[in-house]
Amino acid sequence: MRVLLVEDEQPLARYIAAGLxxxxxxxxxxxxxxxxxxxxxxxxxxxVVLDRDLPVMHGDTVCRRLAQHGTARVLMLTASxxxxxxxxxxxxGADDYLGKPFAFAELVARVRALARRSTPARPPVLRARxxxxxxxxxxxxxxxxxxxxxPKEFGVLERLLAADGAVVSAxxxxxxxxxxxxxxxxxxxxxxxxxxxxxxxxxxxxETVTGVGYRITP
Numbered sequence: 001m002r003v004l005l006v007e008d009e010q011p012l013a014r015y016i017a018a019g020l021x022x023x024x025x026x027x028x029x030x031x032x033x034x035x036x037x038x039x040x041x042x043x044x045x046x047x048v049v050l051d052r053d054l055p056v057m058h059g060d061t062v063c064r065r066l067a068q069h070g071t072a073r074v075l076m077l078t079a080s081x082x083x084x085x086x087x088x089x090x091x092x093g094a095d096d097y098l099g100k101p102f103a104f105a106e107l108v109a110r111v112r113a114l115a116r117r118s119t120p121a122r123p124p125v126l127r128a129r130x131x132x133x134x135x136x137x138x139x140x141x142x143x144x145x146x147x148x149x150x151p152k153e154f155g156v157l158e159r160l161l162a163a164d165g166a167v168v169s170a171x172x173x174x175x176x177x178x179x180x181x182x183x184x185x186x187x188x189x190x191x192x193x194x195x196x197x198x199x200x201x202x203x204x205x206x207e208t209v210t211g212v213g214y215r216i217t218p
Contacts, residue, residue: 004048005017075111
């Protein structure tokens with residue numbers, strides 16, 4: 001999933017971003033409110049993790065504008081966990097609210113829950129033929145054999161399985177699995193598909209649709 005983290009305290013931003021990436025998220029970072037809106041104009045994020053007290057443009061204003069556009073789910077982070085602040089944040093259009101300090105496992109769980117709400121409903125465990133992928137446990141098996149996948153390989157396979165037989169373009173995979181530092185002209189998707197195919201083994205699971213993208217037929 002593609003996540004935008006908006007946090008002006010840079011050490012905290014690095015910590016949260018690293019943790020989310022470790023859990024398979026593609027994370028971009030903004031350090032002020034205006035930068036956050038600029039990034040959202042360019043990239044369709046699944047979830048925006050938004051600090052409230054931001055420079056340049058306050059998080060409340062950012063939240064209100066994102067809610068008006070309705071393009072991403074918003075998880076508001078704040079040092080204040082008072083009921084009145086939670087009510088204000090939700091009234092502004094936030095989808096969820098988490099006070100600092102927080103347990104990282106809870107943050108990850110809330111981000112994943114919001115990402116599920118931003119896409120059409122799908123089963124908790126994704127399956128195609130003899131492959132099973134459990135996003136919450138970060139586990140992939142083929143015919144009962146546990147596979148060791150990198151975060152990018154896991155993200156690509158999750159996107160292809162969730163498409164339920166539809167073709168997914170390389171551009172979409174790059175947009176959803178990689179972050180803003182990815183070179184749009186890179187062959188990273190092709191290389192990741194190649195290593196993923198090798199790890200999945202035979203019979204081949206991922207089909208290349210020439211000039212269009214990739215798919216896994218049910």
